[in-house]
Amino acid sequence: MMSFSKEQKIIEIGDLKLGGQPGELPTALFGTVFYGKKYREPDAEAMEGVREFIRRQNELGEMTGNPSVIDIYLGDEENMASRIDLVLEEIPEKQPFSIDIPESEIRQTALKHASEIGISNRIILNSFNLAAEPEELEVLREHPPGCAILLGYNPKDFSVDGRIDMIESGAGYIEKGLMEFADEFGIKNILLDTGATPFDHNAAETLRSIPVMKNKWGLPTGCAIHNTVESWLWMKKYRKEHKAEYLTCDAGANALPVMLGADFCVYGPIRNAGTVFPFVAMIDKFVAEGAEDYFGVAQPENHPRRKLE
Amino acid sequence: MLYPWRGEFIIGSKDSQIAIDTLSSSFDFPKEKVAIWGQHKTENLGIEKIVANVVSNPNIRYLILCGEEVRGHRSGQSIQSLHVNGIDENGRIINARGAVPYIENIPMEAITRFQKQVEIIDMINITDKEQILAKIDELASEKKPSFGQPIVVQFVEREKTSQMKSLSGKISLHKDLLVDPYLDVEEMEVIT
Numbered sequence: 282m283m284s285f286s287k288e289q290k291i292i293e294i295g296d297l298k299l300g301g302q303p304g305e306l307p308t309a310l311f312g313t314v315f316y317g318k319k320y321r322e323p324d325a326e327a328m329e330g331v332r333e334f335i336r337r338q339n340e341l342g343e344m345t346g347n348p349s350v351i352d353i354y355l356g357d358e359e360n361m362a363s364r365i366d367l368v369l370e371e372i373p374e375k376q377p378f379s380i381d382i383p384e385s386e387i388r389q390t391a392l393k394h395a396s397e398i399g400i401s402n403r404i405i406l407n408s409f410n411l412a413a414e415p416e417e418l419e420v421l422r423e424h425p426p427g428c429a430i431l432l433g434y435n436p437k438d439f440s441v442d443g444r445i446d447m448i449e450s451g452a453g454y455i456e457k458g459l460m461e462f463a464d465e466f467g468i469k470n471i472l473l474d475t476g477a478t479p480f481d482h483n484a485a486e487t488l489r490s491i492p493v494m495k496n497k498w499g500l501p502t503g504c505a506i507h508n509t510v511e512s513w514l515w516m517k518k519y520r521k522e523h524k525a526e527y528l529t530c531d532a533g534a535n536a537l538p539v540m541l542g543a544d545f546c547v548y549g550p551i552r553n554a555g556t557v558f559p560f561v562a563m564i565d566k567f568v569a570e571g572a573e574d575y576f577g578v579a580q581p582e583n584h585p586r587r588k589l590e
Numbered sequence: 591m592l593y594p595w596r597g598e599f600i601i602g603s604k605d606s607q608i609a610i611d612t613l614s615s616s617f618d619f620p621k622e623k624v625a626i627w628g629q630h631k632t633e634n635l636g637i638e639k640i641v642a643n644v645v646s647n648p649n650i651r652y653l654i655l656c657g658e659e660v661r662g663h664r665s666g667q668s669i670q671s672l673h674v675n676g677i678d679e680n681g682r683i684i685n686a687r688g689a690v691p692y693i694e695n696i697p698m699e700a701i702t703r704f705q706k707q708v709e710i711i712d713m714i715n716i717t718d719k720e721q722i723l724a725k726i727d728e729l730a731s732e733k734k735p736s737f738g739q740p741i742v743v744q745f746v747e748r749e750k751t752s753q754m755k756s757l758s759g760k761i762s763l764h765k766d767l768l769v770d771p772y773l774d775v776e777e778m779e780v781i782t
């Protein structure tokens with residue numbers, strides 16, 4: 282539906298291709314595994330459930346053409362290696378995966394581990410952000426992942442400019458911009474996450490930042506807008522009795538960034554893949570048709586526009 | 591104004607001296623024994639809400655942290671760190687292990703008041719309700735005076751960086767971006 286005068290880069294990590302002009306490539310969808318109390322302990326039944334979720338998301342990716350990215354949530358160090366191993370067992374050798382690790386120390390351990398077992402090039406770091414401590418910066422320099430998502434979350438300024446400032450200068454939190462650090466570390470593939478914020482905390486600027494960042498850097502851009510829905514106070518009560526309606530909002534929110542040019546969505550728990558993949562595939566069809574009709578942007582055969590006629 | 595910041599909490603007795611942060615767990619408590627309680631997921635905005643609401647009620651003198659710690663965010667450890675260490679010049683909670691432990695929307699006055707007004711009762715990762723109820727009763731018997739006048743921290747909407755207007759039939763997405771009616775995005779040099 283829109284086209285940028287700035288060249289839009291397409292990046293390739295293994296068999297994952299994303300970026301380009303809106304409508305050119307399908308939206309990549311990141312579904313998160315191991316998030317939630319259920320996965321705190323390595324319970325065999327829960328782990329088998331995770332394997333099934335991974336297979337299901339990959340099947341949906343094949344069916345729709347929307348690239349499937351398994352996003353591994355790691356909240357503790359003890360289970361880190363076994364959880365990465367589980368995902369590696371389930372996905373094809375060329376498929377990259379992302380690691381979502383809130384704590385800096387565990388991120389460092391995971392980056393070193395990935396380097397030791399020779400899979401750094403398959404890692405998408407989700408994310409490189411303002412909370413990176415000096416030790417983490419050193420680890421990133423020594424063991425750069427194949428791809429990093431730079432997070433625009435800026436606690437003191439949720440405006441578009443504040444989010445850009447985080448990536449461009451570090452916004453006073455760290456000595457340089459995330460982009461400059463990533464470049465120094467030799468991270469070859471960069472994705473931009475605009476940093477979802479809750480309602481009443483400039484939530485819409487999460488979305489506005491997408492075309493602005495794409496226009497500025499020409500890099501694949503997206504966000505985890507489901508977090509805004511999840512933190513919606515009214516919905517927290519309503520969803521207790523209206524789960525289906527909540528899931529509609531949760532999946533439906535992904536239409537917003539995609540309509541504004543997003544190249545990927547981090548859509549939340551992987552158990553929602555069955556709803557999210559067909560939904561985003563439909564949005565991709567609209568966007569792609571508009572892109573070809575008006576801007577002459579053609580799509581590859583594996584695009585939902587071609588696969589889901 | 592009592593509890594000026596909206597959030598996912600339940601209000602009990604305003605005269606109780608106990609507030610409870612249940613972290614990722616969910617509990618019901620006797621309303622006559624507890625001033626306010628609720629879950630707490632994030633180590634930044636969530637902590638700001640708790641601080642703003644606690645200092646609005648000077649009768650609250652104890653903050654119990656209980657329930658399962660929030661993995662990754664470490665919201666319990668982070669609010670404990672705020673209470674003990676405060677924040678650095680960047681607003682980062684000193685020694686907090688949470689993902690993004692920054693305080694940006696409440697004044698230092700409120701943080702200092704929070705540190706002085708309440709005693710933190712560390713029951714992080716205790717999920718046995720009977721134990722928590724026993725602690726509530728124990729604290730109720732250790733009466734402390736009200737901490738004086740309340741502090742009401744209003745949530746201030748951030749200053750807008752720019753005001754948009756549409757220009758001659760085109761759409762402004764942002765001060766740097768102009769979109770024609772067919773959504774051809776081009777960069778703008780100047781907008782007034």
